[in-house]
Amino acid sequence: MQSFKSGELVLDAGATILVEGTNSPHLYTLLSGWAIKHKSLEDGLRQVLNFALPGDLLGLQASISDTMHHTVEALTGVVLCVFPREKLWTLYESHQGLAFDITWLAAREETILGDYLVTVGQRRATERVAFVLLHLFQRARQVGLVRNNKVTFPFTQEHLADTIGFSLVHTNKTLKQLRRTGCFKWVGTNFELTDEQKLGALAGEPSPIGGVRPLV
C-alpha cells in the first residue's frame, strides 16, 4: 500500500485542501492534524458535514464523480499522504485489501453522516451540542489524541454552530447551559471530558445497556 503513495503534503492551519465543484488529481489520507468538510451556500450559510481526523480519507468523491461535492479545509497544520487518483482503480485489481479498506471508510462516513442527520433533523439544542462534542471526543480518543480525558479541539463555536444547524448565538447560549451540568470543561482549545456517561445521556443516546433485540 505504501507503493501507491506518491508523496506527502504539509499544509498550515486554514489551508484549503479540496474545493467543492472542482476535481483533484489526488486522493489524500490525513496523517496528522484536523480538517473539516463543509458545503457553502450562496447566502453565506455553511453546513459542516464532518470532521476529518488522522486516518481519514479525503477526496474519494472526486475520484468517482470527477467533482468534489464539498470543500475540505485544514483546522490545524496537517500532513497528508498523497495518492495519484488515476492509479486507484488499477490498484483495486492488485490490492484487494485496499478495495476493502476504502469501502469500509466510505461506509463509515455514511454512518457518521446518518448520525449527524438524525441529530440535526430531530434533536433539541442541548442534545445536538452534547452529541457533537461527545462524538468528536470519542473519535479523537480512537486515534490516540486524548490524554487524561483531555484533548485539543481546534475549532470554534462557529464551526460547532455550522455543524448542528444553529446560529452562533444560540449555540453559545446552549453551551452555557450545558456547562452548568459540569460534565466537561471547554476553554479555548482545551476540552476535558469529566463525565462521559452523563454527556452521553444528554446527547440522547440509547443507554449502553439493553442493546437492540435481533429479529427472529
Add this chain to the structure above:
Amino acid sequence: MQSFKSGELVLDAGATILVEGTNSPHLYTLLSGWAIKHKSLEDGLRQVLNFALPGDLLGLQASISDTMHHTVEALTGVVLCVFPREKLWTLYESHQGLAFDITWLAAREETILGDYLVTVGQRRATERVAFVLLHLFQRARQVGLVRNNKVTFPFTQEHLADTIGFSLVHTNKTLKQLRRTGCFKWVGTNFELTDEQKLGALAGEPSPIGGVRPLV
C-alpha cells in the same frame, strides 16, 4: 456478477427489509419498487435518511460493521436481488469491477446524505420541501420511472416531514404554500412536475449556469 446472486426476494409494501441494530447475512440490490432508510429514536421521532430506488444497494453497513445503523422498509412491493454477504470480500478479489461499483454506490450515498444534511441544517421550510421533491423526481427519472413528467410517489407527507426534519403540520402548510407556485401537482400518489427550473430555484439550487471556478 450474476454468479454472485443467490436468489430473489419479493416483499409487500410495508415490509421491513433490514433492522437497525441487527445484522443480516444478506446484501441486497433493489430491483424494483421503492424503499426508505430511517432511524428511529426512543421518543417516537424518526429521521428518514434516504430513499432507495431500483439499482440501489441495501445492507452494506452490515457487511462492514456487522450491524445496520438504520432500518430499511419497503414503501411499495419490492423485488430484491439477494447476495450472500460472506462471499462479498472474496468476490472483491475475482471481480474488481464489483469493487468499483460498490465503492461508487457508497460514495454516491455519501453525496446524497451530504445534500440532505445541508438542506436540513441550513434551509428554510419551502426550500426543504422543494429540494426533496425535486431530488426524488430526478432520481426517479434516472431510473426510468417518469413518463410525461409524471411519477408515482409512494410515500406520505409524514415521510416527507421526517425527511426534512419538520413536523407533519408544518410540512403540510409549507406544501400548501408551494402548490400555489404551480410548478407541480401532487395528489395522492400522483406527482407531476410542470416547471422543473422554477422548483429548482425554490429549492435554493445554484443556478445551472455559472459553475464553480477551479483553483489555480
Add this chain to the structure above:
DNA sequence: CGGCTACTTGAACAGAGTCAACTATGGTGG
C-alpha cells in the same frame, strides 16, 4: 355504514434567529 388512514386548518405557544452591544484574548507595530 363505520372505521381507518391521510390530509387540512386554525389558534396559542415556544424555541431559535437576528440585532446590537460588550468583554476577553492574543498579536502587531510604534
Add this chain to the structure above:
DNA sequence: CCACCATAGTTGACTCTGTTCAAGTAGCCG
C-alpha cells in the same frame, strides 16, 4: 511597554419561524 486591532466568545431584547394541540375533512375498504 503600551496602544491598537482583530478574532472569539458573551449577553440581552425583540422578532419570527416552526411546534403543539385540537378539531376538523376526504377518501378507501371492510
